[in-house]
Amino acid sequence: MKAFLLLTLTGLVALDTVSGQAPVSGAPIYVPQNNFPWKNKFPTPLSVPEIKPEWIKLVDNSTVPQAPVNVKGPDGSLLVPPPGSNDTYCHWSFYQCLKPTDIASCPKGDWAPTYDDGPSPFSAKLYDYLKENNIKATFFVIGGQVIQYPDLLKRLYNEGHEIGVHTWSHQLLTSQTNEQIIAELKWTELAVKQVIGVSPKLMRPPYGDIDDRVRDIVKQLGFIPVIWNHDTFDWKLASAATDAATIETSVKEWAANATSATVGGISLEHDISEAGVEIAIKALPVLKSAYNLKLVSECGHMSHSDIYKEQTSQLPTSSSRVSPNAGPSSDAMDSLMFMRTGMMLATIALLVMLFL
Numbered sequence: 001m002k003a004f005l006l007l008t009l010t011g012l013v014a015l016d017t018v019s020g021q022a023p024v025s026g027a028p029i030y031v032p033q034n035n036f037p038w039k040n041k042f043p044t045p046l047s048v049p050e051i052k053p054e055w056i057k058l059v060d061n062s063t064v065p066q067a068p069v070n071v072k073g074p075d076g077s078l079l080v081p082p083p084g085s086n087d088t089y090c091h092w093s094f095y096q097c098l099k100p101t102d103i104a105s106c107p108k109g110d111w112a113p114t115y116d117d118g119p120s121p122f123s124a125k126l127y128d129y130l131k132e133n134n135i136k137a138t139f140f141v142i143g144g145q146v147i148q149y150p151d152l153l154k155r156l157y158n159e160g161h162e163i164g165v166h167t168w169s170h171q172l173l174t175s176q177t178n179e180q181i182i183a184e185l186k187w188t189e190l191a192v193k194q195v196i197g198v199s200p201k202l203m204r205p206p207y208g209d210i211d212d213r214v215r216d217i218v219k220q221l222g223f224i225p226v227i228w229n230h231d232t233f234d235w236k237l238a239s240a241a242t243d244a245a246t247i248e249t250s251v252k253e254w255a256a257n258a259t260s261a262t263v264g265g266i267s268l269e270h271d272i273s274e275a276g277v278e279i280a281i282k283a284l285p286v287l288k289s290a291y292n293l294k295l296v297s298e299c300g301h302m303s304h305s306d307i308y309k310e311q312t313s314q315l316p317t318s319s320s321r322v323s324p325n326a327g328p329s330s331d332a333m334d335s336l337m338f339m340r341t342g343m344m345l346a347t348i349a350l351l352v353m354l355f356l
């Protein structure tokens with residue numbers, strides 16, 4: 001009985017130390033390399049976060065276009081505008097409207113693969129492939145995932161990939177109030193900075209749901225929106241609404257069109273499932289045979305020293321193997337110093353007790 005209780009308890013402790021939540025079904029075992037004491041100061045992963053009072057003044061609402069806050073239907077998607085409606089606020093989801101400030105494609109001959117919604121326990125396999133093949137890519141991460149898998153984000157950064165924010169709880173941003181949009185972006189930015197020490201400038205709206213109201217808030221917060229012009233629809237794999245063969249056919253067509261296409265591509269994929277990562281790995285050599293693989297920032301003609309809000313040096317390019325090592329953020333360093341000092345004081349106290 002005792003042995004049974006011990007085993008049960010050990011199992012529970014092991015589960016808790018894996019990720020702080022029940023593991024994803026079928027996920028590879030993921031063991032964080034570090035314990036991050038700061039985790040509790042962030043909102044619950046994927047919950048709609050509250051805005052911090054000091055963030056409210058970051059956006060001047062008087063200049064934000066007064067586009068209506070879009071309404072969601074019972075299935076959670078946006079209500080489609082009636083036929084004949086005007087696209088007054090340059091909405092991408094319904095009208096594919098882009099503004100010059102949006103990055104949505106690469107120059108002809110170039111291709112930027114992008115991966116959204118991670119990091120996840122499945123991401124490491126994709127990172128391994130990218131490392132083995134010296135390919136740098138762009139990842140749009142979810143804040144709640146970052147605080148669950150900080151080691152993976154740190155690895156991503158250290159191995160020279162580019163990181164953008166993809167909100168905290170993956171809402172349709174045009175359905176959110178100005179303050180909710182600020183909270184979604186700022187909490188994610190803060191989580192990323194906590195782990196890698198820098199704040200991304202690139203952001204991707206979930207579902208590409210952006211209009212001029214969202215754009216203006218994004219701009220005032222110092223972000224640059226990134227959409228895509230090629231969708232693998234890998235997110236439909238989970239419901240069997242697409243399959244690997246269909247996606248492979250699309251990718252081969254994109255590669256075959258390289259010489260006739262007027263612009264290059266930014267593709268949308270996800271590193272949150274085993275099937276998605278498998279497809280991503282199969283797609284890369286096909287795309288690489290037809291295009292120069294690039295980072296999104298390169299397609300957006302951004303300088304490499306300009307993809308994070310803080311000044312950085314030695315940032316990677318898609319063809320270099322430079323690995324910036326930001327080290328732990330200042331808060332993480334503070335915690336470490338605090339723990340070290342505490343342990344030192346405890347040791348001294350023990351020695352004094354022993355010798356007195």
Ligand SMILES: [Zn+2]
Nearest residue numbers: 116117206207
């Ligand atoms: Zn997404």
